[in-house]
Amino acid sequence: MSYSTKKDAKQIITYVVLSIVALIILFPFFWMISTAFKPNTDIIRRPPIFLPTEPTLVHFQRVFAQVQYFRMLYNSLFVAGMTTLITIFFSTMVGYALAKYRVVGLNLIFILILSGLMIPPFTIAIPLYIVATQIRLVNTLWGVIIPFSISNFGIFLMRQYCLGIPQDLISAARIDGASEFTILIRIVFPVVATGCTALGILKFLLTWNDLFWPLIMLTEEANKTLTVLLATFIDFERFVDYGLLMAMTTLVVLPVIFLFVVFQRRIIEGVALTGMKG
Amino acid sequence: MEARMSIGKKFIHDISHPILRWGYIFVIPGLLSYLLFTFYPTIRSLIQSLHLIRGAGNPWVFNGINNYLDIFKDKIFWGSLKNTFYYVALTIPLGTIISLILAVVLNSIVKARGFFRALYFIPSVAGVIAVGIVFSWMYEPYLGVLNLLLSKLGFPRLNWLRDLKMAMPSIAVMNIWQTLGYNVVIFLAGLLAIPAELYEAADIDGAKPLRKLLSITIPLVAPSMWFVIINNTIRNLQVFSEIFVMTGGGPGHATTTVGFRVYQYAFLYLSFGKASANVMVLLLIILAVTLMQLRFFERRTQVEF
Numbered sequence: 001m002s003y004s005t006k007k008d009a010k011q012i013i014t015y016v017v018l019s020i021v022a023l024i025i026l027f028p029f030f031w032m033i034s035t036a037f038k039p040n041t042d043i044i045r046r047p048p049i050f051l052p053t054e055p056t057l058v059h060f061q062r063v064f065a066q067v068q069y070f071r072m073l074y075n076s077l078f079v080a081g082m083t084t085l086i087t088i089f090f091s092t093m094v095g096y097a098l099a100k101y102r103v104v105g106l107n108l109i110f111i112l113i114l115s116g117l118m119i120p121p122f123t124i125a126i127p128l129y130i131v132a133t134q135i136r137l138v139n140t141l142w143g144v145i146i147p148f149s150i151s152n153f154g155i156f157l158m159r160q161y162c163l164g165i166p167q168d169l170i171s172a173a174r175i176d177g178a179s180e181f182t183i184l185i186r187i188v189f190p191v192v193a194t195g196c197t198a199l200g201i202l203k204f205l206l207t208w209n210d211l212f213w214p215l216i217m218l219t220e221e222a223n224k225t226l227t228v229l230l231a232t233f234i235d236f237e238r239f240v241d242y243g244l245l246m247a248m249t250t251l252v253v254l255p256v257i258f259l260f261v262v263f264q265r266r267i268i269e270g271v272a273l274t275g276m277k278g
Numbered sequence: 279m280e281a282r283m284s285i286g287k288k289f290i291h292d293i294s295h296p297i298l299r300w301g302y303i304f305v306i307p308g309l310l311s312y313l314l315f316t317f318y319p320t321i322r323s324l325i326q327s328l329h330l331i332r333g334a335g336n337p338w339v340f341n342g343i344n345n346y347l348d349i350f351k352d353k354i355f356w357g358s359l360k361n362t363f364y365y366v367a368l369t370i371p372l373g374t375i376i377s378l379i380l381a382v383v384l385n386s387i388v389k390a391r392g393f394f395r396a397l398y399f400i401p402s403v404a405g406v407i408a409v410g411i412v413f414s415w416m417y418e419p420y421l422g423v424l425n426l427l428l429s430k431l432g433f434p435r436l437n438w439l440r441d442l443k444m445a446m447p448s449i450a451v452m453n454i455w456q457t458l459g460y461n462v463v464i465f466l467a468g469l470l471a472i473p474a475e476l477y478e479a480a481d482i483d484g485a486k487p488l489r490k491l492l493s494i495t496i497p498l499v500a501p502s503m504w505f506v507i508i509n510n511t512i513r514n515l516q517v518f519s520e521i522f523v524m525t526g527g528g529p530g531h532a533t534t535t536v537g538f539r540v541y542q543y544a545f546l547y548l549s550f551g552k553a554s555a556n557v558m559v560l561l562l563i564i565l566a567v568t569l570m571q572l573r574f575f576e577r578r579t580q581v582e583f
Contacts, residue, residue: 014387021380022397025458029400031423032412047426094308101301109309116316118568120516122537123561124315126544126553127322133334150311180300209405211519216545227407234411236526242415253408260403264396267403271460272467 032253035246036060043243059247066244067229068222069251076225076255079144079214080207086149087203088196094150095158096188100170110159116152121212129216139220144213154199161195162188198270201263208256226252323561326554333548345555354531355539355556361446362535366514368450369457374507376454377461382495384462385469395466399459406456410523413452414439417524439525442532449520449533461506468502469495508571512564536560 035043036059038052063069098110128147129138137143165188173183189196214225224232230252233245260267327345329338349355380398384391401409416423417438425435438448472494480490518537521527527534527542534542536556544553 011387014383015390018380018383018387018394022394025398025401025455028409028412028416028455029404031416035415044421046421047429048421048423090307090311093304097301097304098308101298101304103298103301106301106305109305109312112317113308113312116312118565119316119320120512120561120564122516122518122540122557123323124319126540126550126557127319127326128315129544130326130331130334130550147315150307150315152312152316155308174297180297180304184304205403209403209407211407211522212541215522227405230407230411231523234523234526236528240414242418242421245411246415249408249411253404256403256405257400260400264399265392268392268395268399268463271399271463 029253029257032246033250035242036250038243040243059243060251062244063247063251067248069248071222072224072226072229073255075141075218075223076208076227079141079225080204082141082145083149083207084200084204086145087151087154088200090150091154091158091199092162092189092192092196093184094155095160096162096165096184096192098155098159099162100165100167113152113155117156121148125213125216132217138217139223141218141223144217144225148207148213151203154203157199158192158195161192165191197266198273201259201267202270205256205259205267320561323554323557326551327558329551331550331554334550338551341551345551349552349555349559354534357531358534358536358539359559361531361533362515362517362537364446365450365453365517365535366511368447369453369514370507370511372450373454373457373461373510374503377458377506378465378499378503380458381462381465381469382491384466391466395459395462397459398462401456401458402460404456406519407523409452409456410520413448414524417448440529442529445525445529445533449524452524453514453517453520457510461510464502464506465499468499472498504571508567512567515564515567516560536563 034051037055037057039054039056039058042049042052098106098113124147132138132143137146169187169191170183173187178186209227211227211231214228215231218224218228230245230248233240233248326338328341328343330341330345331338384394419425419435419437419440422438424438428435436444439445476494476498477490480494485493516537517535518541521533521535521538522541525533527538536559540553540556540560543549543556
């Protein structure tokens with residue numbers, strides 16, 4: 001075999017291996033969608049079959065009849081969207097202050113915020129839940145949003161971005177008489193826009209998929225987010241209605257997969273850069 | 279003008295300076311959020327762990343270290359500690375090795391690299407709850423697709439999540455599957471940063487592929503590897519959602535982890551004091567891992583620079 005054919009063969013094997021891994025990665029999603037479209041006679045068939053004999057929308061119709069899907073979609077969008085917007089705005093503002101104002105005390109605050117990165121969410125959730133019950137924030141969407149909307153990690157990340165803003169740009173604006181707030185809005189935000197998008201998308205995904213905090217905070221039907229809705233359908237004692245559950249899971253997963261496909265490049269860049277902590 | 283130009287060069291102590299005051303104003307939300315949502319709850323967790331608290335709205339009764347003594351006497355607590363470390367031991371080494379190999383393979387191709395990387399990443403965005411429900415369905419002993427595959431390949435069927443010994447490994451498999459794409463992204467970023475000249479020089483010296491892997495790739499990708507290992511270890515020590523969705527801590531207490539125990543104490547037994555004692559144990563373990571991480575990075579920087 002000549003050198004180039006050997007190399008070609010190696011390349012082909014590499015792509016075959018990568019494709020097999022891709023199939024393994026994607027199979028559960030295929031299985032989820034396939035089950036969602038199967039009539040119950042197909043779902044309980046032994047041995048299982050891969051594609052529905054007669055695809056049906058009956059499970060999806062049952063989802064829309066049994067739960068307020070759009071209400072919960074709205075709740076999820078509201079919680080994740082608001083958390084994201086607040087995170088972006090305040091993380092950038094605080095990060096900018098920590099990066100560019102060399103005044104006494106800010107270093108200490110930066111060290112405090114860094115130390116906060118080590119505290120696991122569990123430590124925070126239980127006391128805050130007790131406080132939330134006392135001030136009647138349980139079962140409100142804002143109760144879910146507020147505690148985790150300004151993340152120590154977001155501040156840390158945006159400080160790193162803001163360190164890269166050329167000092168001349170800020171000084172020039174000051175000489176032109178721009179106020180500090182104008183500089184923040186008109187100069188800082190546009191310059192660190194890449195960082196804002198990376199942080200924003202990651203925070204959105206993490207909040208969308210979060211379970212523990214919304215699960216304990218939202219117990220009333222009308223307030224639930226999509227993940228909490230899914231969690232209420234879990235039952236280890238009785239037989240699970242998998243057709244319904246797979247249709248529902250499909251409806252919960254599709255919005256984030258759509259988001260991922262649209263922002264794929266940005267999301268992966270953001271993860272490579274930040275390690276996806278939110 | 280003088281004062282303005284000096285900003286950024288040295289510390290200014292005059293807090294009333296009109297421009298510098300804004301530094302303090304901008305930082306207020308960060309400080310408030312830190313005090314209210316990090317510092318205060320952490321201290322309060324410690325105080326709660328020393329009290330008997332039956333239900334969220336009820337008065338606290340001081341209980342000394344009895345919450346700790348009680349959980350230390352509890353077999354399920356030691357079981358949950360063991361299960362948590364078992365889960366970490368099952369997921370971290372295997373998950374790291376598989377994703378490192380995949381990243382090295384991806385690094386060796388040029389066409390469609392981004393495509394595969396994006397495909398592998400999809401499980402990471404789908405969320406643990408959705409993915410956990412789908413895996414529970416695939417693990418179903420009678421109708422599940424995995425037992426079909428096993429029997430077609432001539433293996434005996436398994437009870438997966440309902441088996442005392444298999445339950446934890448089954449959850450671990452899902453975790454490895456789900457975090458693969460995330461690890462690959464981090465590793466690939468590390469691999470792409472290795473200068474091509476190093477490999478060219480090794481080629482000139484006639485180095486074999488394995489030699490290049492051990493002498494160039496592994497040492498240079500080590501920082502990414504440490505990041506992945508520490509980051510995933512800290513996350514998996516807190517495992518909750520996977521357990522909540524797939525087994526509810528069972529069968530028996532075979533998959534009850536410390537994180538799940540916190541939830542059980544607080545929201546099933548309404549014993550917030552003991553929940554907080556569990557939280558403090560978890561916090562200590564995580565702080566220990568973080569300190570190991572800091573020490574490692576200190577040592578590394580001393581060696582490198």
